[in-house]
Amino acid sequence: MKAEVAPANEESTEAWSGPLFERFVRFRPYVAEGLGQHGEVAMSVHPPRAGDRVLDVGCGFGDTTCRLAGLIGADGEAVGVDVSEPFVELATEEAAGAGLANVSYRVGDVQIADLGGPFDYVFSRMGVMFFANPVQALRNVRAAMRPGGRACFVVWRRKLDNGWVHEAERVVERYLEHPDETEEPTCGPGPFSMADADVVTEQLAIAGFESIELRRSDLPMRMGADLDGAVDLTMAIGPAGEVLRLWGDRAEEIRPRIAAEIRAVLAQFATDDGVLAPSSTWIISAVAPED
Numbered sequence: 265m266k267a268e269v270a271p272a273n274e275e276s277t278e279a280w281s282g283p284l285f286e287r288f289v290r291f292r293p294y295v296a297e298g299l300g301q302h303g304e305v306a307m308s309v310h311p312p313r314a315g316d317r318v319l320d321v322g323c324g325f326g327d328t329t330c331r332l333a334g335l336i337g338a339d340g341e342a343v344g345v346d347v348s349e350p351f352v353e354l355a356t357e358e359a360a361g362a363g364l365a366n367v368s369y370r371v372g373d374v375q376i377a378d379l380g381g382p383f384d385y386v387f388s389r390m391g392v393m394f395f396a397n398p399v400q401a402l403r404n405v406r407a408a409m410r411p412g413g414r415a416c417f418v419v420w421r422r423k424l425d426n427g428w429v430h431e432a433e434r435v436v437e438r439y440l441e442h443p444d445e446t447e448e449p450t451c452g453p454g455p456f457s458m459a460d461a462d463v464v465t466e467q468l469a470i471a472g473f474e475s476i477e478l479r480r481s482d483l484p485m486r487m488g489a490d491l492d493g494a495v496d497l498t499m500a501i502g503p504a505g506e507v508l509r510l511w512g513d514r515a516e517e518i519r520p521r522i523a524a525e526i527r528a529v530l531a532q533f534a535t536d537d538g539v540l541a542p543s544s545t546w547i548i549s550a551v552a553p554e555d
């Protein structure tokens with residue numbers, strides 16, 4: 265399933281196929297629920313139509329690809345694309361196990377791959393923020409769309425409104441800087457690279473999209489059944505988890521102190537229903553121009 269990857273995306277591909285894949289598998293229930301609710305809002309605001317041929321960009325486990333397949337029905341076709349082989353292998357296995365005939369997946373770097381268009385509708389839940397060259401990737405997506413087709417992307421808004429990861433990041437920052445030198449691969453521009461509405465609007469416009477609209481969506485995010493679970497999650501994924509991962513064993517001594525401080529700040533979000541913290545996304549809609 266190996267695919268050609270742009271040289272600038274090789275390092276992030278290594279991260280998404282290795283340490284980040286493992287972490288997302290470990291926290292899958294929370295990722296699926298937390299990201300899932302943002303994805304559901306996006307699909308209800310900008311749904312695909314019955315019979316559409318749809319592309320799910322950076323599809324990960326493929327939950328959204330399967331959900332889209334349900335919305336477009338048996339006459340439609342849903343294709344998930346992701347640069348990470350293990351994600352695509354797992355998604356393919358699960359869709360086959362569920363007997364979904366109108367779902368397929370391919371490994372590909374969205375920045376340069378032949379995406380197999382034309383598509384009537386393109387969706388992505390948190391899968392467009394990791395390209396080294398976002399304009400090139402968005403242009404490639406647009407070129408794979410039918411004229412008049414709609415794209416709907418869900419991306420994180422600014423960190424300040426995403427307490428579910430930002431509170432822990434602020435603690436880690438007091439102890440550790442983002443290391444300049446590391447053996448570990450990093451995840452590319454990162455989850456907050458499209459948080460600025462003006463920047464992302466400009467990127468989409470330069471990539472050739474029209475009718476670009478951003479809608480803010482704020483929802484509480486369940487980070488764990490209890491504080492221990494929430495501390496584990498933030499120390500494994502998101503900006504705090506990334507800095508800790510990059511420091512590796514060199515941060516071993518300081519980890520217990522960081523964990524205790526994160527626990528203390530997350531206590532404000534503890535409820536009888538688990539740890540629920542603020543999260544905020546942009547639901548982006550854009551149209552591929554008519555010829």
Ligand SMILES: C[S@@+](CC[C@H](N)C(=O)[O-])C[C@H]1O[C@@H](n2cnc3c(N)ncnc32)[C@H](O)[C@@H]1O
Pocket residue numbers: 273276280281295299321322323324325326328345346347348351372373374375388389390391392394395
């Ligand atoms: C935060 S995960 C989101 C996964 C999924 N969309 C979801 O909501 O659960 C980001 C995904 O983007 C994928 N990705 C990163 N860079 C990519 C690239 N250049 N081309 C295609 N997929 C990429 C990663 O492998 C990963 O599966």
